[in-house]
Amino acid sequence: MWVGSSGAATALPAAAASAFAAPMAASAPVTMDPGLVNVRLTVNDVVRDAQVDVRTSLLDYLRENLQLTGTKKGCDHGQCGACTVHVNGRRVNSCLSFVAMHDGDTVTTIEGLGTPDRMHPMQAAFVAHDGLQCGYCTAGQIMSATALLKEPCGRSDADIKEAMSGNICRCGAYSNIVAAIRQVRDAT
Numbered sequence: 001m002w003v004g005s006s007g008a009a010t011a012l013p014a015a016a017a018s019a020f021a022a023p024m025a026a027s028a029p030v031t032m033d034p035g036l037v038n039v040r041l042t043v044n045d046v047v048r049d050a051q052v053d054v055r056t057s058l059l060d061y062l063r064e065n066l067q068l069t070g071t072k073k074g075c076d077h078g079q080c081g082a083c084t085v086h087v088n089g090r091r092v093n094s095c096l097s098f099v100a101m102h103d104g105d106t107v108t109t110i111e112g113l114g115t116p117d118r119m120h121p122m123q124a125a126f127v128a129h130d131g132l133q134c135g136y137c138t139a140g141q142i143m144s145a146t147a148l149l150k151e152p153c154g155r156s157d158a159d160i161k162e163a164m165s166g167n168i169c170r171c172g173a174y175s176n177i178v179a180a181i182r183q184v185r186d187a188t
């Protein structure tokens with residue numbers, strides 16, 4: 001039975017009824033929540049497939065889905081730089097980016113940069129120059145600093161400070177951070 005807009009019940013002719021029913025019967029059952037999306041990212045050289053809520057930020061995906069908690073959530077508004085990671089070799093604030101936008105992308109987090117036993121030169125320089133106090137901003141600072149090495153940045157301290165101005169350190173380790181970056185830059 002078909003109920004029209006008038007609310008009156010009307011019988012469909014048999015042919016029309018079967019034409020109406022056929023596509024329904026042929027359709028595959030819809031099992032995926034329309035709010036979910038499939039993504040494939042390469043994170044720290046490992047291919048990761050996931051089905052995520054379309055609203056998931058790259059930061060939350062890294063921290064909560066992959067348990068890569070080295071990347072920190074500070075402001076969650078693009079103002080502190082604590083969440084900085086590399087996407088296809090360039091630094092981004094992962095809190096400002098939906099993971100759904102990065103299907104097929106390559107992401108590097110602080111865990112992929114080096115290990116305590118085999119530190120990236122920038123990590124070693126931060127340790128050597130005491131470029132950290134509480135350490136909360138440090139992963140983001142180091143990710144920004146390593147990306148900076150490949151950017152058209154001048155060689156003065158002022159140039160480095162300008163290029164690093166998106167990374168905030170509440171502890172005020174700035175002078176040592178600049179010294180660490182300068183050491184690595186001068187060696188390259």
Ligand code: FES
Pocket residue numbers: 072073074075076077078079080081082083084093094095096
């Ligand atoms: S947490 Fe992303 S910029 Fe602050």
Ligand code: FES
Pocket residue numbers: 131132133134135136137138168169170171172173
């Ligand atoms: S070392 Fe504490 S916020 Fe930077």
